[in-house]
Amino acid sequence: MVYRVAVIGGGAIAEEHLLALAGMERAKAVAVADLIEERAEGLAGRYGGLSAYTDYKEMIVREKPDIAIITLPHFLHMTAALFCIESGVHVLLEKPMALDVGQCDEIIEAASRQGVRLMVGHTQHYIAENRTAKRIIDEGGLGKLVMINDVRNVYYFQERRPAWFFQKALAGGGILMNLGSHSVDKIAWLAGSAVHSVKAVTSHYGGKGDIEGSGMAFLHLENGVPATVSQSGYQGLARNETELVFTEGMLKLETGKALWLSSGGEYERVETDRQEPPFVLQLLDLIARIEAGDDSGSNSDAEASSDSVEWPGPSLEHSRHAVAVVRAMYASHKSGREEAVKDVG
Numbered sequence: 001m002v003y004r005v006a007v008i009g010g011g012a013i014a015e016e017h018l019l020a021l022a023g024m025e026r027a028k029a030v031a032v033a034d035l036i037e038e039r040a041e042g043l044a045g046r047y048g049g050l051s052a053y054t055d056y057k058e059m060i061v062r063e064k065p066d067i068a069i070i071t072l073p074h075f076l077h078m079t080a081a082l083f084c085i086e087s088g089v090h091v092l093l094e095k096p097m098a099l100d101v102g103q104c105d106e107i108i109e110a111a112s113r114q115g116v117r118l119m120v121g122h123t124q125h126y127i128a129e130n131r132t133a134k135r136i137i138d139e140g141g142l143g144k145l146v147m148i149n150d151v152r153n154v155y156y157f158q159e160r161r162p163a164w165f166f167q168k169a170l171a172g173g174g175i176l177m178n179l180g181s182h183s184v185d186k187i188a189w190l191a192g193s194a195v196h197s198v199k200a201v202t203s204h205y206g207g208k209g210d211i212e213g214s215g216m217a218f219l220h221l222e223n224g225v226p227a228t229v230s231q232s233g234y235q236g237l238a239r240n241e242t243e244l245v246f247t248e249g250m251l252k253l254e255t256g257k258a259l260w261l262s263s264g265g266e267y268e269r270v271e272t273d274r275q276e277p278p279f280v281l282q283l284l285d286l287i288a289r290i291e292a293g294d295d296s297g298s299n300s301d302a303e304a305s306s307d308s309v310e311w312p313g314p315s316l317e318h319s320r321h322a323v324a325v326v327r328a329m330y331a332s333h334k335s336g337r338e339e340a341v342k343d344v345g
């Protein structure tokens with residue numbers, strides 16, 4: 001079967017999904033919706049004459065796609081996901097799952113009730129360097145994991161970033177919510193552990209909107225491993241690195257660029273495993289979950305495992321947890337104390 005896919009939201013990341021779809025055999029794009037008509041029509045024209053809509057609800061009702069990919073601003077994730085789920089359409093929802101844990105729970109509960117498959121687009125799980133690192137970690141040759149340091153610098157306040165990203169009410173937060181959620185996802189997945197508690201400090205010097213421009217967080221993982229997340233959205237040198245320290249060596253991820261390994265001396269580059277592009281793998285993962293044939297909608301990690309993907313992708317519990325950890329970071333900045341992730345609403 002070839003899955004018919006509709007894309008909701010025609011911005012920057014929609015283009016990545018449509019590019020992936022253009023090269024896939026298992027799925028094809030049929031329609032795209034954006035509030036801005038020229039945007040929807042531009043994408044529809046560029047990707048092989050899709051149907052273009054300005055109203056995504058009308059698109060879902062008329063096109064009856066098998067899968068909807070939701071690439072909307074964060075504050076619209078829940079409404080759009082609920083509409084698709086209630087319409088019986090499987091959903092690939094861009095990260096972060098929603099603005100807060102309560103919204104995540106509503107979406108998860110609806111998917112379970114309707115028996116549709118829902119997956120959050122945690123792209124980190126499908127990037128070649130990350131997957132090779134995960135394999136090396138799980139093989140255990142580097143000994144015991146003792147700490148993780150994740151650093152990302154990117155000029156967050158750049159002109160071309162859409163305005164909604166700078167408003168807390170629309171984005172749920174700033175650089176930590178948008179990019180920190182990638183770090184949390186990556187850390188919890190690579191370490192194979194949820195985060196127990198968080199101490200964080202943010203700064204607000206961006207001069208746009210009401211969001212934080214940097215954040216530094218200390219994470220206690222449930223398996224005892226400590227991790228730091230350092231995100232800066234101010235001017236400077238772009239950097240996106242995750243260093244993992246083990247008892248017998250170290251790994252360094254330059255996300256999407258390279259993987260380095262040291263077993264005592266200088267870092268040496270590791271060849272990554274050959275694979276399909278990340279956005280293709282991600283959609284194949286959702287298709288594998290749909291085809292697992294269980295319509296209970298529980299969307300667990302175990303069910304996510306399939307022949308077409310080497311690693312199970314993120315479970316809904318994992319996606320919800322990523323939101324909870326970022327909210328714990330904000331709560332910790334406000335309280336000045338370490339916050340337990342389970343206490344975050």
Ligand SMILES: NC(=O)c1ccc[n+]([C@@H]2O[C@H](COP(=O)([O-])OP(=O)(O)OC[C@H]3O[C@@H](n4cnc5c(N)ncnc54)[C@H](O)[C@@H]3O)[C@@H](O)[C@H]2O)c1
Pocket residue numbers: 008009010011012013014033034035036039054055056070071072073074076094095096121122123162178
């Ligand atoms: N996985 C990744 O690596 C990655 C990278 C970038 C963005 N994202 C995520 O993707 C999502 C979208 O981000 P983006 O950078 O593409 O944002 P964007 O602002 O470029 O795109 C959002 C689009 O939605 C449209 N839109 C807004 N309200 C609408 C509505 N009611 N109906 C139809 N269209 C509507 C806007 O006009 C815009 O074109 C966010 O959740 C973001 O965090 C993920």
